[in-house]
Amino acid sequence: MTTIRAAITQTTWTGDKESMLDKHEQFARDAAGQGAQAVCFQELFYGPYFGIVQDKKYYRYAEAADGPIVQRFAALAKELGTVMVLPIYEEAETGVYYNTSVLVDADGTVLGTYRKHHLPHLDRFWEKFYFRPGNLGYPVFETAVGRVGMYICYDRHFPEGWRELGLNDAHLVFNPNATKPGLSNRLWEVEGPCAAVANGYFVLQPNRVGREDNEFGEDAVSFYGTSQIIDPRGNFVGERGSSEHEEVLVRDLDLDMVQEMRDDWQFYRDRRPDSYVRIAKP
DSSP, X not given: XXXXXXXXXXXXXXXXXXXXXXXXXXXXXXXXXXXXXXXXXXXTTTSOOGGGSOOGGGGGGOBOTTSHHHHHHHHHHHHHTOEEEEEEEEEEETTXXXXXXXXXXXXXXXXXXXXXXXXXXXXXXXXXXXXXXXXSOOOEEEETTEEEEEOOGGGGGOHHHHHHHXXXXXXXXXXXXXXXXXXXXXXXXXXXXXXXXXXXXXXXXXXXXXXXXHHHGGGOOEEEOOOEXXXXXXOBSSOOOOSSSOEEEEEEEETHHHHHHHHHSOHHHHOOGGGOOSTTOO
């Protein structure tokens, strides 16, 4: 049996970037102290979820995918021997920004990035003000804990990307989020398990928790946490996270389940891409 230990984290905005960076460094150390070999933080982990408003001052949270934040956590990954998924606000060039996850291997090597493809633009989720749609496809990387893919928040509503990651042979897909109550509640419960089952891999979904009224006052929303890890058969691995408090969830994942699920259910064999005429058309 090939078992790895993975962690996901959830917290709310402290009020300043430096304390958020320190908090997440401590999360990583706490997870590693519990034996975690991989850790993923929540969407845009070192800042507030600024999509609540449309304000150009938040452009200053963006930095290069090999900038100081990634370098700091890459060094930490090497120190701890832990694979890290770092959801950042990326500045690719002047004025060109993406909602990005950077993947760092356990030896501190930056393996690559994923840029969020699907961007909401609705009340208090004004993401098209801040980001361009992703343009790097759906890469999967070989890491110290296995084959890892990434998907970000609103992406999860689109099964096509989940399937692309499966076709690229992901065994674990990290899906960091900033999700609030409302229309999404039931979707949060079912989309991760559906993606895990349909593609035969583990889905790991950290979500923000708490109300960021220290930044946005009356405009703030209450993120509902309940971060979750799901196995390839659609079952939650352990309890879901708190709906109110910050937390580090550490879970053991039996990676043999990936092949077992794919052997039991031949979804890849039986798919019919020749018949899916409309899917790739606008």
